[in-house]
Amino acid sequence: xxxxxxxxxxxxxxxxxxxxxxxxxxxxxxxxxxxxxxxxxxxxxxxxxxxxxxxxxxxxxxxxxxxxxxxxxxxxxxxxxxxxxxxxxxxxxxxxxxxxxxxxxxxxxxxxxxxxxxxxxxxxxxxxx
Numbered sequence: 001x002x003x004x005x006x007x008x009x010x011x012x013x014x015x016x017x018x019x020x021x022x023x024x025x026x027x028x029x030x031x032x033x034x035x036x037x038x039x040x041x042x043x044x045x046x047x048x049x050x051x052x053x054x055x056x057x058x059x060x061x062x063x064x065x066x067x068x069x070x071x072x073x074x075x076x077x078x079x080x081x082x083x084x085x086x087x088x089x090x091x092x093x094x095x096x097x098x099x100x101x102x103x104x105x106x107x108x109x110x111x112x113x114x115x116x117x118x119x120x121x122x123x124x125x126x127x128x129x
Contacts, residue, residue, distance in 0.1 A: 019064060019066030019067050019070075022061055022064070022067055023061075023066075023067055023070055026057055026058070026061055026067070026074060027074070027077060029053070029054065029057060030054070030074060030077050030078050030081055031077075031081060032050070033050065033078070033081040033082065033085060034085060035047065035082075035085030035086070035089060035093075036089075036091065037090065037091075038091075039091055044125075044126075047125060048122060048125075048126075051118050051121065051122045051125075052122075054078075054118050055114075055115055055118045055119065058074070058114050058115060058118070059115065062114075071112060071113070071114050072112045074114055075106075075112040075113075075114050075117055076112075078114065078117060078118075079099055079102065079103070079117070082095055082098070082099055082121065083095070083096070083099055086099075093125070093128055094128075098120075098121065098124050102117060102120065
């Protein structure tokens with residue numbers, strides 16, 4: 001199917017704006033993490049949708065080596081946003097414990113996988129409701 005390869009090349013050419021722009025878009029997305037203010041079904045769904053969008057966006061971007069090279073930086077930014085949210089969280093989710101466990105695990109393994117962080121946080125968050 002040589003046409004498929006050609007179509008994908010053309011799509012990439014017309015949609016990829018370069019690593020700096022895509023990294024900035026993703027960084028802006030991470031900064032939109034506000035967390036939940038109330039424990040309602042809508043708030044939990046919104047949070048899960050944001051996490052799913054984050055993971056999907058990252059999976060798309062990591063196909064580009066220049067973006068994949070920033071994974072550790074995005075990992076730290078996401079943890080920082082989680083920490084910021086937890087400081088104003090009136091529901092008192094023990095986010096500090098999650099962050100500490102995540103950092104400890106990454107120090108022992110040396111792995112800072114953004115997809116793992118997103119899925120771990122999603123599972124952790126779900127278990128708190």
